[in-house]
Amino acid sequence: MTAIKQKPGLYNIVVTHYVLAACCFLILSVMMLLSVKAFTGHYFHPHILAVTHLAALGWGTMIILGASYQLIPVVLETNLYSIKLAWLSFVLFVPGMAGLIYSFWVFVPGIHMQCSAILLLLSIVLFTVNVFLTGRKKQQQTIQEDFIFSACICLCLTVALGVALVFNFTLQLFPQDQLHFLRIHAHMGLVGWFLLMLIGVSSRLVPMFLVSSYQETRLLTWSYYLIVGALLCFLVDAYFSGLSNRNYLLLLVGGAGLSCYFIFLYKCLRSRLRKQIDLPMLISFLSFIILKIAVLMVPFIIYFHLKHNPATLRFSMAYGQLMFMGWITPLILGQTFKTLPFIVWLRHYEHLTGKFRTPMPSDLFAGHLLKAQTIAFGIFCLTFMPGCYFMFIPLIYTGGAALVITALLYLANVGIVIFHKTRTYGQL
The missing domain is CATH 1.20.120 (Four Helix Bundle (Hemerythrin (Met), subunit A))
Known part of the structure; x- marks a missing residue:
């Protein structure tokens, strides 16, 4: 960096x-x-x-x-x-x-x-x-660049469709039902924006943070074309036909692309020089396990939708929660304390490197707050999401309270990093 x-x-x-x-x-x-x-x-x-x-x-x-x-x-x-x-x-x-x-x-x-x-x-x-x-x-163009640029294009298209949906509330721009385009809007954002961007950036940062010697990009190339191909086919098919049996095949193609990325991460882990995995990286890796669980729910959503089964609603709600709160949120909660401390460290200590003994980036945040934040978020996952699925209000309230505590701890720790004061431990 x-x-x-x-x-x-x-x-x-x-x-x-x-x-x-x-x-x-x-x-x-x-x-x-x-x-x-x-x-x-x-x-x-x-x-x-x-x-x-x-x-x-x-x-x-x-x-x-x-x-x-x-x-x-x-x-x-x-x-x-x-x-x-x-x-x-x-x-x-x-x-x-x-x-x-x-x-x-x-x-x-x-x-x-x-x-x-x-x-x-x-x-x-x-x-x-x-x-x-x-x-x-x-x-020289890299596969990371392809991921990032494609993600930005998908973000623009996602927001543009969102704008059209907002105007559709009063002007009736679309002949189809609003929910028909909402499905397209959501997956263009989740897969096209979040997934592509996070893969593109993390495929450079994960080897860097792990000090991994693995440099192959062939798996990332396969991942890119499989995920983008599946997404494009889904968007076209969803526009003209809605959910259909073809979505099983598209899910299989997209899942293969995601698997290529997971194998890439595994190879980075296997070849890492830094053997100990710190808590921020552990949280980040656990988030991808939840992403797998969310993807495994999609066949059930397709099946119940095609059968016009009301269970589609609960599975769709659970899927959305797993994607936003089970995958994206813990990934941010973990990676914040890998990226932000380094950004602040560069500002305070880059010019002192080689002259003074300085703190490490990991010394800039409060480890005990990160542990407490992780426990609180774990309680949220174990209560809120099951509570919503089984419609059990006390569990949902418990999870909501745990998430508020998580957010307070996260905000406090971010404040500690940002308001860090330069300190040294003597000359080298």
């Missing part, structure tokens, strides 16, 4: 995204606690829509955008194109996100919801332009 010279102002834009994402996570946990009864009903409930979009935009996307400004230049081995574009994207993103979530919560379709959606789209377009211009000067 130190090979690329930092642009002035990069640190501020990155840290601002991390802080706001942490605050959004706390707000998200409170909103989930206030919406307990909604989680026993249909996923098109206004409160569920608001919570889902806060999880996707304010929590997941916000922190990925911030980390991207620091990590994408590392992955692409070049400088970020423009700090000003990053700030402009942020300034448009925040009110757009806040306005959209509030409009969903009170469910008042109209001009405010539409303007908020347009602000979000403009913000994402600026982010994508910034990423493409960042990678434009790179001569």
Whole structure:
């Protein structure tokens, strides 16, 4: 990460995204606690829509955008194109996100919801332009670049379809049912944006953090083409036909692509020089186990949907929770304390390297808070998700309370890292 010279102002834009994402996570946990009864009903409930979009935009996307400004230049081995574009994207993103979530919560379709959606789209377009211009000067294209650029395109398409769906509330743009396009919108975001971006960035960072000697990219190439191919076929098929028996085959192709990535991770683990796996990396690897569980639920969703079985609703709700709260959330909870401490460490200690004894990046956060956060989140997973599936309100309340505690501990630990004061232990 130190090979690329930092642009002035990069640190501020990155840290601002991390802080706001942490605050959004706390707000998200409170909103989930206030919406307990909604989680026993249909996923098109206004409160569920608001919570889902806060999880996707304010929590997941916000922190990925911030980390991207620091990590994408590392992955692409070049400088970020423009700090000003990053700030402009942020300034448009925040009110757009806040306005959209509030409009969903009170469910008042109209001009405010539409303007908020347009602000979000403009913000994402600026982010994508910034990423493409960042990678434009790179001569040799890598598979990580393919993952990242494809993810950015999918993010733009996801938000653009979201804008159309918002206008469809009042203008009836689509002849089909709103839920028909909501399925396309959700999977374009989950697979096209989150999965492709996380694979693209992590395929460089995981070997780096593990100090792995494994450098082969053939598995990543297979992973990219299988996942993207399956996603494109699904989007076309879902638009014209909805869910069908063909989705079993597409799931098999996409699952093969995901398996290639898991094998890549396994090979990185096998060849690592750093034998001890720290807690942030352990949390990150556990999140991918939950991703596997979520993917294994998809055949049941397809089967019950084709049979018009009402169990589809509960399986779909569980699938969404596993993807957002079981996969994306613990991945962020873990990787925050690998990436953010290093970013802060670079600012405080890079110029002191070789002159003074300095703390390690892992010394910048409170280990006991991370352990407590992990326990609280574990309680959330073991109570909230089963509670929603079995519609048992006390379990859902317990899980919601545990998530609030998780968010408070996470926010406190992020604050400890960001407000770290430079200290040395004497000259070398």
